[in-house]
Amino acid sequence: MDCYPCLLRQGLQAARFAGADDVRQKVALDSVLDVLRQAESTATPPEIANRVHQIVRRETGDGDPYRSVKEQSTREALALYPRLKTLVAEADDPLDAAARLSIAGNIIDFGPVREYDLWATVERVLAQPFAIDDGEAFRKALGRVDQVLYLSDNAGETVFDRVLVEELDVPVVYAVKGGPILNDATLEDAQAAGLDRVARVVDNGANAVGTILSLCSESFRHMYEEARLVIAKGQANYETLSSEGPEVFFLLQTKCPIIARDVGAPVGGIVLKQGEGSE
Amino acid sequence: MDCYPCLLRQGLQAARFAGADDVRQKVALDSVLDVLRQAESTATPPEIANRVHQIVRRETGDGDPYRSVKEQSTREALALYPRLKTLVAEADDPLDAAARLSIAGNIIDFGPVREYDLWATVERVLAQPFAIDDGEAFRKALGRVDQVLYLSDNAGETVFDRVLVEELDVPVVYAVKGGPILNDATLEDAQAAGLDRVARVVDNGANAVGTILSLCSESFRHMYEEARLVIAKGQANYETLSSEGPEVFFLLQTKCPIIARDVGAPVGGIVLKQGEGSE
Numbered sequence: 001m002d003c004y005p006c007l008l009r010q011g012l013q014a015a016r017f018a019g020a021d022d023v024r025q026k027v028a029l030d031s032v033l034d035v036l037r038q039a040e041s042t043a044t045p046p047e048i049a050n051r052v053h054q055i056v057r058r059e060t061g062d063g064d065p066y067r068s069v070k071e072q073s074t075r076e077a078l079a080l081y082p083r084l085k086t087l088v089a090e091a092d093d094p095l096d097a098a099a100r101l102s103i104a105g106n107i108i109d110f111g112p113v114r115e116y117d118l119w120a121t122v123e124r125v126l127a128q129p130f131a132i133d134d135g136e137a138f139r140k141a142l143g144r145v146d147q148v149l150y151l152s153d154n155a156g157e158t159v160f161d162r163v164l165v166e167e168l169d170v171p172v173v174y175a176v177k178g179g180p181i182l183n184d185a186t187l188e189d190a191q192a193a194g195l196d197r198v199a200r201v202v203d204n205g206a207n208a209v210g211t212i213l214s215l216c217s218e219s220f221r222h223m224y225e226e227a228r229l230v231i232a233k234g235q236a237n238y239e240t241l242s243s244e245g246p247e248v249f250f251l252l253q254t255k256c257p258i259i260a261r262d263v264g265a266p267v268g269g270i271v272l273k274q275g276e277g278s279e
Numbered sequence: 280m281d282c283y284p285c286l287l288r289q290g291l292q293a294a295r296f297a298g299a300d301d302v303r304q305k306v307a308l309d310s311v312l313d314v315l316r317q318a319e320s321t322a323t324p325p326e327i328a329n330r331v332h333q334i335v336r337r338e339t340g341d342g343d344p345y346r347s348v349k350e351q352s353t354r355e356a357l358a359l360y361p362r363l364k365t366l367v368a369e370a371d372d373p374l375d376a377a378a379r380l381s382i383a384g385n386i387i388d389f390g391p392v393r394e395y396d397l398w399a400t401v402e403r404v405l406a407q408p409f410a411i412d413d414g415e416a417f418r419k420a421l422g423r424v425d426q427v428l429y430l431s432d433n434a435g436e437t438v439f440d441r442v443l444v445e446e447l448d449v450p451v452v453y454a455v456k457g458g459p460i461l462n463d464a465t466l467e468d469a470q471a472a473g474l475d476r477v478a479r480v481v482d483n484g485a486n487a488v489g490t491i492l493s494l495c496s497e498s499f500r501h502m503y504e505e506a507r508l509v510i511a512k513g514q515a516n517y518e519t520l521s522s523e524g525p526e527v528f529f530l531l532q533t534k535c536p537i538i539a540r541d542v543g544a545p546v547g548g549i550v551l552k553q554g555e556g557s558e
Contacts, residue, residue, distance in 0.1 A: 001291055001308050005284040012280055026320055029280050037312045041305055 105160025352435025384439025
């Protein structure tokens with residue numbers, strides 16, 4: 001229930017990004033209210049978010065309302081890429097720096113967060129202690145595997161992911177969404193960020209926030225089940241995979257009080273957390 | 280439309296303040312969604328807020344969900360009262376200091392704002408330049424009248440209003456809401472803050488946020504029409520009276536981007552603004 005106001009706001013925002021005029025915005029908003037009104041109490045926030053964005057895409061006739069903000073996010077992040085590489089190269093602990101930068105990039109978001117200062121976030125996250133730090137387990141896991149499955153989050157954040165991918169000593173499969181949803185990265189966004197040059201980019205077959213395995217393609221599900229180390233970026237992946245076993249490591253910033261409470265970190269915290277539950 | 284997410288959040292908050300369990304909260308939330316779904320596009324945010332709080336009062340069976348937070352706000356503010364009086368007594372310009380304190384008290388709110396630090400706000404508002412400053416016109420108006428009609432906003436803020444009332448050289452009629460709505464002050468709240476010792480306290484006959492004249496009692500409307508100087512506190516009074524003529528002076532903090540844009544001040548700005556339109 002705490003997520004409903006935010007989901008309503010997202011629906012309105014998506015309608016505006018789609019260029020809807022006031023009348024169309026109201027039609028979309030009413031449809032979002034219907035979605036919320038009809039949501040079962042067992043539906044998770046990512047599930048409702050998917051319905052919200054689906055209905056806004058339908059009502060506005062724009063299949064990808066976030067396309068231009070995604071492109072802009074990627075451009076802004078690419079402009080920082082050389083500075084990010086320098087930060088990692090000069091760091092005492094390059095893997096730590098690269099993981100932090102990947103988390104810093106998670107601030108790029110048009111879901112729970114409305115405004116952010118990208119470079120200020122980079123500096124903050126490099127200096128800030130982890131709210132949850134399973135970094136030791138992460139390093140051990142990295143030493144044991146010969147491949148990493150990396151679940152992306154937002155366009156633009158992809159560039160920061162690339163910096164981390166380039167620091168990993170093992171091949172990476174970089175998974176994006178199967179279709180446009182919010183400002184989440186798709187194949188096109190990953191390519192624009194240059195991920196295809198450093199990883200095998202695949203799509204998960206679902207145009208849904210987070211990773212809802214039942215919505216993903218069979219080939220992606222197989223890949224996920226075989227994976228011995230999964231890096232999962234962002235709140236929505238945490239919401240949908242947090243009980244899926246210890247081979248998943250979540251890298252994220254806690255951006256809203258609901259997730260922060262569940263993760264056990266303050267809002268604005270930086271988190272590297274190992275998953276729970278059995279494999 | 281921008282206000283809908285906030286109104287939804289307020290409805291959920293009110294249900295919780297009423298002590299509703301999860302099931303009742305969902306019933307109340309669904310009713311609020313219905314209110315939003317049915318709102319005409321011409322309805323103002325205060326009008327919709329009134330319906331939202333009305334439906335939550337009905338669904339939860341609690342006629343005054345904010346009673347205990349209002350009492351707590353008044354207690355907290357009364358504890359600061361001696362320090363507020365000292366600040367005014369030691370100020371170079373006591374009227375300016377008292378007006379600022381009245382505006383500082385406007386941070387006490389359970390509508391658009393969720394969290395605040397009262398004393399930090401006092402210090403900030405005393406030091407902060409006005410975003411809009413019609414103080415000169417305000418002083419001139421004060422010199423011309425033999426009575427002031429003071430439209431209150433929230434419980435607790437009342438104590439800060441009292442400090443300003445005590446600095447005015449003319450008798451004050453202090454108007455509160457006719458019944459419980461949000462955390463707005465009622466007769467009981469004004470008395471708890473000691474306003475009845477320094478002003479004639481009246482109620483406006485409406486349990487509605489802001490001052491919607493058509494909902495107020497005839498005696499209050501008469502009083503309003505006769506008034507040559509009105510001090511109106513807070514965003515909701517601004518939303519409902521901003522075009523009601525130059526005899527109204529609004530004292531408020533801009534707490535949300537929508538009002539801030541309309542007022543012409545940044546969010547977090549402090550405002551002493553003369554009303555527009557003809558009398």
